[in-house]
Amino acid sequence: MTFFKKHRLALLLLIISFSILSARTLHSIMRFPADPGYDYVFSGASNGIRSWFDLDPYVHFGAHFLSWTASFASLENQAVLLATLVHFVWSLLALATFVVLCREGLSRVVSFLSALSLALCPAASESSLANVGNVKWPLLIFALILVSSNQLTQSPKLSGVYLFLTGITNPLSVILCLPLLSNFLHHKKTDRKSFLLPTMAILISFLIQAMTVGSSGLSQGVEGAKVFTPWPGMGLFWWFGLISPTVICISALMIRLFLQVRVESHLATSIAVVVPALAIVSYLYGGIGDRYFVAPMVLSWIVSLILINDIGALLNRTQFVAISIVASLFFMIPAVKWFSSSWYLTAGPTWINEVKQAKTACLAKQESVRLNIGDISTIELPCTYIDHN
Numbered sequence: 001m002t003f004f005k006k007h008r009l010a011l012l013l014l015i016i017s018f019s020i021l022s023a024r025t026l027h028s029i030m031r032f033p034a035d036p037g038y039d040y041v042f043s044g045a046s047n048g049i050r051s052w053f054d055l056d057p058y059v060h061f062g063a064h065f066l067s068w069t070a071s072f073a074s075l076e077n078q079a080v081l082l083a084t085l086v087h088f089v090w091s092l093l094a095l096a097t098f099v100v101l102c103r104e105g106l107s108r109v110v111s112f113l114s115a116l117s118l119a120l121c122p123a124a125s126e127s128s129l130a131n132v133g134n135v136k137w138p139l140l141i142f143a144l145i146l147v148s149s150n151q152l153t154q155s156p157k158l159s160g161v162y163l164f165l166t167g168i169t170n171p172l173s174v175i176l177c178l179p180l181l182s183n184f185l186h187h188k189k190t191d192r193k194s195f196l197l198p199t200m201a202i203l204i205s206f207l208i209q210a211m212t213v214g215s216s217g218l219s220q221g222v223e224g225a226k227v228f229t230p231w232p233g234m235g236l237f238w239w240f241g242l243i244s245p246t247v248i249c250i251s252a253l254m255i256r257l258f259l260q261v262r263v264e265s266h267l268a269t270s271i272a273v274v275v276p277a278l279a280i281v282s283y284l285y286g287g288i289g290d291r292y293f294v295a296p297m298v299l300s301w302i303v304s305l306i307l308i309n310d311i312g313a314l315l316n317r318t319q320f321v322a323i324s325i326v327a328s329l330f331f332m333i334p335a336v337k338w339f340s341s342s343w344y345l346t347a348g349p350t351w352i353n354e355v356k357q358a359k360t361a362c363l364a365k366q367e368s369v370r371l372n373i374g375d376i377s378t379i380e381l382p383c384t385y386i387d388h389n
Contacts, residue, residue, distance in 0.1 A: 009108060013098050013115055017091040020119040025130045028341035029083045030350040034374035036063070036133040041078055042379070044068030045389065057213045062089075062139055062169035063132045070132075075389040079351035083130035090135075093142045094118045097302075100142075100151050104265045110309045117301040117331075122338035123241045123293035129341050136170035137294040144278075144299060148179040148270040153187065153194035160197035167205020171213070172285060174206045175278050179270045186266050226287035237338060241293030242279075245300035249275040252307045261310050268306040275299050301331060348375030358386050 022029070032038050036056070043051040044067045052064045066089070070082035094115040101111035118138060121128075128134040143166045146152055152159050167173040180202065184195050230238075249272040255261075256269065263269075275296050282292035308327055312320050349372055358369040362383035370380045 009112065010095055010098060013112060014091050014095050017094040017116065017119040018087055020116070021087040021090055021129065024119075024125065024339055025083060025087075025341050025345070028345035029080055029130055030352060031345065031348060032079050032082075032351055032373050033127060033131045033133065033345055034347075034376035035127070035131075037373045037377050038371070038379045038381075040064055040067035040132060041071050041082065042381070042385075044071035045385070055212060058171045058209050059168045059212055060133075060136070061165060062135050066132050066135065075386065076352045076355045082132055086130050086132050086135055090118060090138050093138045096142050097145055100145055100149050101267075101302075103151055103154075104149050104267050106265075106306065107309065110305050114302040114305050117298050117305075120331075120335045121294055121298050121301075122237075122334040123290055123297045125338040125340065126237070126290035126342045127344050128291055128294050129345060131345070134291050134294070136166075137291065138298075139166045140170045140173060140175075141295050141298050143173065143176055144179060144271060144274060144295070145267070145302075147176050147198065148183055148267045148274075150265070152180075152183060152198055153191050156194040156197045160201040163198050164201035164205050167202055168208055171206075171209045172278070172281060173202060175274065175281055176202050178274045178277060182266065182270045182273070226289075228283070228287045230288070238288065238290070240334060241290060241297060242283075242288060245293070245296035246276045246279050248300040249273075249303055252303050255307065255311070259311060259314060261307075261314070263310055268303050268310070271299050272303045275303070304331075344374070344376075348372055355386070358383075362386050 032041075040051070040054075040063060043054050044064065047054070049068070051068050052061055053059060054064050066085045067082060070078050070085060073081040097118065098111045098115035101114055102108060106114075118141065124134075128137065143163055146159055146162065163173070163176065167176075180195070180199060184192060187195075230242075252272050253269065278299075279292075279296045282289075282296070286292050304327060308323060311323075315323070351371075351373075354371040354373075358371055358381065361369045366383055368380050368382045369386065370378050372378055
């Protein structure tokens with residue numbers, strides 16, 4: 001009972017984050033996203049532990065590990081289980097964000113709201129919610145917060161393990177070197193030895209990715225058609241995701257400079273500097289894509305919350321309330337507008353119905369059956385696999 005009393009706010013955050021994510025995916029949790037579809041789970045069931053290191057084209061450890069775990073469920077329940085596992089990972093990372101921000105000296109309210117921004121991120125609604133293929137973005141978000149914080153030197157071994165796992169899941173993790181360097185320079189020489197393991201973890205994981213896909217693969221990014229220029233009629237969702245994180249962070253840096261806001265932790269400044277760089281690198285890597293909006297958007301919202309908290313001491317009560325209301329509207333309007341999963345995640349029949357039809361077809365002595373995924377893609381599964389699972 002003492003444990004729950006001591007950590008009740010953290011447990012509340014975990015429950016609220018998971019509940020928000022579940023509410024956002026009420027109409028999509030029964031389906032596999034068209035990308036990556038069922039391929040990861042099928043590989044997990046067929047290849048076992050070897051599937052953890054499948055290439056697509058880079059090493060995507062986190063996604064393949066979760067898919068392998070979901071492959072142990074019955075065929076009908078694999079979509080729901082995998083989505084639940086993804087929600088749990090997002091919620092745990094929100095909890096970790098809360099803990100690190102609190103240890104950086106931020107108030108529990110600011111830390112709590114900052115952590116919730118992960119579950120509420122509007123950009124995630126298009127294709128990232130409950131999508132195991134996009135679990136790499138919340139992993140990168142927390143990694144950026146971690147390497148910008150003092151927690152990195154307090155737990156260098158644990159941090160090194162986490163950064164390595166993030167690096168072999170997200171090829172853009174090399175961006176972590178920017179806040180890591182900033183954090184290194186802000187520490188005393190006597191504390192800099194603690195940076196060795198985290199630095200090695202980032203560099204080794206990047207080397208693995210580079211050796212896997214080659215330097216051209218890392219620079220050219222994902223396969224398939226990429227859009228680099230805005231298209232006619234590009235909606236508000238896309239403009240908001242493309243521009244707002246960079247604008248917010250640059251504005252925050254200018255306000256800090258103009259008001260000469262002094263803080264003990266350089267975390268917010270470090271993140272504000274790296275977000276525009278992350279946005280540019282993501283754009284060069286994959287073009288204009290909603291999944292590339294998630295990390296910059298969440299981080300920019302955290303920067304905003306910390307900034308409002310920091311300048312509160314410089315404002316009178318009326319000014320602070322006014323700014324807080326404007327910021328709340330800025331956050332809540334898009335969070336509400338783009339709350340639920342988009343058509344991309346909700347299209348097509350549920351996975352349970354597809355499996356039922358496939359099992360019926362297999363009774364007719366067919367060798368294989370093609371199952372629809374999201375009304376966009378399909379996968380052909382052998383009846384021996386369908387019957388066995």
